[in-house]
Amino acid sequence: MFIKGMTYGWNSKRGDYRQPYALDSLKKLKETGSEWIALAFYTLQPNIYSTDIPFDYGVTMTDRDIEHAVKQAHELGLKVCLKPVVNSADGIWRAHIGFPEEEGAQPYWDAWFRSYTNFLCHYAELAEELGCEMFCLGCEMVATEKKTEHWTAVIQRVRQLYSGPVTYNANHGTEEGIAWFDQVDLIGTSAYYPVASRPGDSEAAMLEKWLPIREKLERLHAKFGKPIAFLEIGCRSALGCAAMPWDFQHTDLPFSEEEQANFYSSVIKTFWDQPWFAGFFWWDWSVSLYPLEEAKQNRGFDIYGKKAEQVLKEWYAKPRIGSESFV
Template sequence: MMFVKGMTYGWNSRRGAYRQPYATESLRKLKETGSEWIALSFYTHQANVYATDIPFDYGYTMTDRDIEHAVKEAKALGLRVCLKPVVNSADGIWRAHIGFPEEAGAEPYWDAWFRSYTNFLAHYAELAEELACDMFCIGCEMVKTESKADHWIALIDRVRELYSGPIVYNANHGSEERIKWFDSVDYIGTSAYYPVAKQPGDGEEAMIANWLPVREKMAALHAKFKKPIIFMEIGCRSAHGCATMPWDFTHTELPFSEEEQANFYSSVMKVFWEETWFAGFFWWDWSVKLYEREAAGSNVGFDIYGKKAERIVKEWYAKPKTMQGAL
């Protein structure tokens, strides 16, 4: 079993950004955290959550040339790559709501959407194979679609025809236990934005206590499917109160707090690191264009560059992972 010491890289970047000098410098600084992996995450848009067609947006979507450049730059630095294509909804509604009513008349819409989504993924599965990517993510937080087990199993079969490496699906925290087709993937992934702080400013011990029941749930999920668990997304912003809502990116008025972010990082490392079924982290996230290091003390985003959480990652990623008893 692999153990992922990783970061998400590339999210919310416009086409061409991966090929800029600042992107190369950002990757180098990411490598200096001790990270061994990146999840190269990019997206295209479907028109709205009820659309059945996933087009290539020629004004926005990363080109294959962009992706090839980023993968080769990462590999030149010794980083392994999980290719993570994502579909968002152009109406601004969270992708978890992409889907159709649960009624017989909706089946043709489900069939049409999965045809388009399978074609979308097949394109990137081919690219992942050509570029020797080390893992391929087949979806991210597609909550409303997850009950369509037959569609997902057929999609996975198609991806495996094109891509020979390990496959992961990125569920959202809280939806993992409802997915019945996890036996078809190689790794179970989740966006682990669990609200482990009960109030702003909670310390590491309080967060550890709230991670423990999450660990029990993840252990049970592993026991059910016999698949390793990866936190495909995890993190929180360096702002006061963000550990109570780690997924939040909207409350930009909250005051800077690198301590709360650092406690979130250190607490989950302590709780999960030595679990033999646990396969690692892709922290959210590392920007393609970083702020100046002097600005770290006022940056309230997810990035950890120049913050206390970066030092914590470096310390933990320098440690070996005990794999005794691992699958």
């Protein structure tokens, strides 16, 4: 099983999945050769120290939204990884959600994990009912990852409700700190590794930077015996973004589809033939796409109408065999 995938749906508001433009976007996503989507959506806890994860009617996608998107994807022949995410309403990155490791903190950890388990179980049950082909347990929850006993209990509870393969989306550079990767079916990571030394760097330079990263991830695979996939990976079409692929804030950078295309090509060439590597969910494909004639002005992560789209189409059209199964 090899994932030729794309993230779809992020930063959409309630009701967006059920609009005509969403189906049009999903059809264009399918035309890239993608066979999977990660349907990624979020809710907000009040701040990084909150112990309660609420359903926010003004923010959180409804089950009706999710059901509609999954059914449309399945009708197009796309497999779905359901990816519920918790963000913090105070604007601090979710990696910092957690509590200090000091005496008296344990009740707070217990309370947060109770709430998080309830949050996940709701969507695990929904994923089972809708026939989603994979379920993601969390995304870049770095401060929580040291709580092995809590995560073990979360995974056991999810598996009682969802019968398919489960994964967890670590963050680049922190994958080796997770002791409980033996309990997932697929190790996932956000592979926003900086692989450029200067703006406009060449594909050859990026290829060289990817090699030690590949060696590191292969060691992680050997440690746990699990295939590894990039649950998130991408780069904006802006000059200098291959040196900071995670960046979404520097909106003043000049447009550069070449740098984005070099990033895509270098990643795929490095990992495509590795038998332990399970594939890609690129970041990301918008529910509401810009008009094609505006592609050369768009400096976001989307690849629609850009050189990176052609790179991806050419690779996704190729057969890929020999990956280790995670099912």
